[in-house]
Amino acid sequence: MNNIIEVKNLTKQYKTLTAVDNLSFNVKEGEILGLLGPNGSGKTTTINCILSLLNYQKGTIKIFGKEMKPDSYDIKSKIGVIFQDVAVFEELTVYDNIDYFCGLYIKDKKKRKEYINDAINLVGLNEFKKFYPKQLSGGLLRRLNIACGIAHKPKLIFLDEPTVAVDPQSRNNILDNIKTLRNQGTTIVYTTHYMEEVEILCDEIIILDKGKILAKGTLDELKEYASIEEKITVEINDLKEEIIEEIKEFKNVDKISYERNILLITYKKGKNNLGELIDYLKSKKVKYNKIFSERPTLNDVFLELTGKELRD
Amino acid sequence: MTVFKTFWKIVKKYKGTIILYTVMLIAFGGINQIANENETDFVNSKPNVIIVNNDEEKGLTKNLIDYIKNNSNIIDIKNTEEARNDAIFFRDANYIIYIPNGYRNDILKGLNPEIEIKSSGDYQSSLAEMILTRYLKTQSIYNKEIKNETELINTINKTLKKKSIVEISSKLNTDEITKISRFFNFASYSIMAVILYIICLVLYSFNKDIVKKRTIISSMNYKKHNKLILFASSLFALLICILYMILSIILFKESMITTRGLIYLLNTFIFTFTALTLALLVSSLVNSKEAISGIVNVVALGSAFLCGAFIPVEFLPEQVLKISRILPAYWYINSNELLKTTEILNLSTLKPILIDYLVMIIFGIIFIIINNLVTKKKRVS
Numbered sequence: 001m002n003n004i005i006e007v008k009n010l011t012k013q014y015k016t017l018t019a020v021d022n023l024s025f026n027v028k029e030g031e032i033l034g035l036l037g038p039n040g041s042g043k044t045t046t047i048n049c050i051l052s053l054l055n056y057q058k059g060t061i062k063i064f065g066k067e068m069k070p071d072s073y074d075i076k077s078k079i080g081v082i083f084q085d086v087a088v089f090e091e092l093t094v095y096d097n098i099d100y101f102c103g104l105y106i107k108d109k110k111k112r113k114e115y116i117n118d119a120i121n122l123v124g125l126n127e128f129k130k131f132y133p134k135q136l137s138g139g140l141l142r143r144l145n146i147a148c149g150i151a152h153k154p155k156l157i158f159l160d161e162p163t164v165a166v167d168p169q170s171r172n173n174i175l176d177n178i179k180t181l182r183n184q185g186t187t188i189v190y191t192t193h194y195m196e197e198v199e200i201l202c203d204e205i206i207i208l209d210k211g212k213i214l215a216k217g218t219l220d221e222l223k224e225y226a227s228i229e230e231k232i233t234v235e236i237n238d239l240k241e242e243i244i245e246e247i248k249e250f251k252n253v254d255k256i257s258y259e260r261n262i263l264l265i266t267y268k269k270g271k272n273n274l275g276e277l278i279d280y281l282k283s284k285k286v287k288y289n290k291i292f293s294e295r296p297t298l299n300d301v302f303l304e305l306t307g308k309e310l311r312d
Numbered sequence: 313m314t315v316f317k318t319f320w321k322i323v324k325k326y327k328g329t330i331i332l333y334t335v336m337l338i339a340f341g342g343i344n345q346i347a348n349e350n351e352t353d354f355v356n357s358k359p360n361v362i363i364v365n366n367d368e369e370k371g372l373t374k375n376l377i378d379y380i381k382n383n384s385n386i387i388d389i390k391n392t393e394e395a396r397n398d399a400i401f402f403r404d405a406n407y408i409i410y411i412p413n414g415y416r417n418d419i420l421k422g423l424n425p426e427i428e429i430k431s432s433g434d435y436q437s438s439l440a441e442m443i444l445t446r447y448l449k450t451q452s453i454y455n456k457e458i459k460n461e462t463e464l465i466n467t468i469n470k471t472l473k474k475k476s477i478v479e480i481s482s483k484l485n486t487d488e489i490t491k492i493s494r495f496f497n498f499a500s501y502s503i504m505a506v507i508l509y510i511i512c513l514v515l516y517s518f519n520k521d522i523v524k525k526r527t528i529i530s531s532m533n534y535k536k537h538n539k540l541i542l543f544a545s546s547l548f549a550l551l552i553c554i555l556y557m558i559l560s561i562i563l564f565k566e567s568m569i570t571t572r573g574l575i576y577l578l579n580t581f582i583f584t585f586t587a588l589t590l591a592l593l594v595s596s597l598v599n600s601k602e603a604i605s606g607i608v609n610v611v612a613l614g615s616a617f618l619c620g621a622f623i624p625v626e627f628l629p630e631q632v633l634k635i636s637r638i639l640p641a642y643w644y645i646n647s648n649e650l651l652k653t654t655e656i657l658n659l660s661t662l663k664p665i666l667i668d669y670l671v672m673i674i675f676g677i678i679f680i681i682i683n684n685l686v687t688k689k690k691r692v693s
Contacts, residue, residue: 014362045406053525053528053529071533073532073533076531077531078531079529081525081529083522083525086522087520087522087526088523089322089523090517091321091322091325091326092321092322096318096321100314101526103317103318104314104315104532104537107313148410148526149526175385191428203564
């Protein structure tokens with residue numbers, strides 16, 4: 001697959017602060033790249049540099065094989081952007097807003113009308129065509145924001161934290177829309193600090209902090225960064241201290257804790273840890289309410305890499 | 313085309329504001345018409361005079377008394393000095409003429425007898441004095457030549473009967489021109505408020521950071537986008553100017569289809585240009601709707617009060633007018649006022665008006681320069 005975006009050694013400085021530090025990555029055609037990082041990690045700055053909204057001190061950016069400049073209108077015509085803040089006109093209806101932003105790309109009236117209706121159908125705003133932004137709920141506004149960014153059917157879409165402060169129903173709708181766009185062959189760059197979204201959507205993930213790439217790869221590749229491989233949680237009433245001590249001696253056990261009737265065991269490596277634990281508890285006639293095993297999450301990876309929570 | 317169309321869609325959303333200011337102007341124009349129709353014409357008035365005759369009422373003395381009687385209202389009061397003084401004090405009489413004993417004989421002898429008077433010192437008393445002086449001067453002229461009393465009386469009366477015809481050569485309908493001036497003075501407020509308010513609100517919507525960002529990222533050349541906005545803003549200002557021009561023609565009809573009327577319209581056009589440049593400057597400085605509302609009130613309402621849009625310039629203190637020179641509306645209203653008083657319109661009489669135009673254009677150029685500097689600074693930051 002072709003590289004749609006090629007970023008090499010990108011560096012952006014604000015006086016003494018280095019917001020983006022020697023960043024290099026590629027985005028392949030039809031792929032969803034997740035830019036993951038806490039607030040202030042450099043995600044939005046990176047996107048703004050890619051879109052030529054910001055000047056940068058060092059590096060090269062190529063989109064669709066051509067160098068991206070402020071006047072690269074042929075490249076811009078294939079790009080759609082959805083910002084975190086809703087970028088619409090308060091004085092225009094839902095339809096007119098989409099018409100305006102689509103009209104910046106598509107001159108042909110008939111074609112534009114068709115595209116606008118497709119966008120409205122995609123985000124599910126059919127009943128709200130004549131509504132003004134003030135009359136829409138927060139979730140519907142976000143959908144309008146997305147419709148304005150994708151109505152011209154771009155081949156590459158940048159979504160900058162589109163689900164911040166959105167209710168679960170609207171969030172699911174937005175995520176479904178992104179999946180639909182991916183299925184249509186659109187390349188997407190998705191920035192967020194919600195790891196669940198990245199786990200659901202992204203083919204490739206880049207974890208950023210302080211303007212640097214801490215890790216990049218697929219979800220499974222990133223999970224390799226975690227020193228733990230499995231977490232087992234057991235709900236047991238009145239567990240004896242001697243049993244905890246015995247479990248501690250199990251092979252591969254990294255840490256163990258027992259608080260409020262919850263036993264949490266983390267394993268470094270190994271297989272069949274859950275089976276081994278169940279057998280041991282049976283042999284000791286220990287009764288438990290719940291038992292489940294988890295793979296390390298992106299948050300665990302992030303904790304490993306940065307020593308801090310992802311959502312700060 | 314999308315940008316241009318969207319501009320007008322947003323303007324349409326604010327049509328209420330345009331209607332409000334236009335209705336205010338129409339209402340003012342209507343009131344202005346009615347108010348001036350109630351003005352009264354010139355009425356000939358006579359002073360109230362008391363004649364105290366100490367001479368015999370015969371010949372020249374009688375003739376003097378008759379003349380005064382014909383040209384003033386004779387007050388008949390109690391024949392005491394106290395009553396006469398009271399009449400002067402309470403303005404029942406404006407003038408008292410004391411004809412001395414032997415007045416007739418002294419005149420016939422060729423002397424110039426002294427006539428005592430008392431005056432209330434008001435306008436009417438001056439009128440009485442004019443009447444008396446006129447008679448005495450005429451009598452004095454002929455007294456030297458004519459010795460026969462009857463002949464002297466006839467000559468004096470014949471001369472005094474002669475009337476000069478005064479014809480005002482001006483063809484100016486001052487009432488109508490005053491109304492036109494007042495209308496355009498008030499229009500300065502409507503023009504400034506509508507252009508400033510609407511253009512700032514529309515450009516605020518286009519220039520909101522996030523909308524601007526989305527537009528810059530689009531495949532439309534941002535310079536072209538800005539040119540379209542500028543074109544649409546200019547067209548809007550021009551349409552407002554034309555609307556108010558049409559209003560003036562509806563209100564003042566053929567008075568506007570004259571050279572003077574056309575100069576009023578040209579003046580309004582230049583003021584509209586200045587208001588447009590100011591609106592563009594304010595829109596690049598302000599980034600909230602509340603601030604726009606505040607600025608429109610301060611600039612439009614402030615300059616209307618300071619420059620004489622609401623209150624006639626004649627009633628404004630000198631200091632206020634000095635301060636208001638820093639506002640474009642002052643120069644617009646000043647040229648309206650000059651047009652009102654200039655009798656003959658030619659290049660030399662129009663010079664002060666042309667200077668006003670020049671000042672308004674300079675204001676516009678300054679606003680454009682500042683706007684460019686602000687935009688450049690914003691772009692760099």
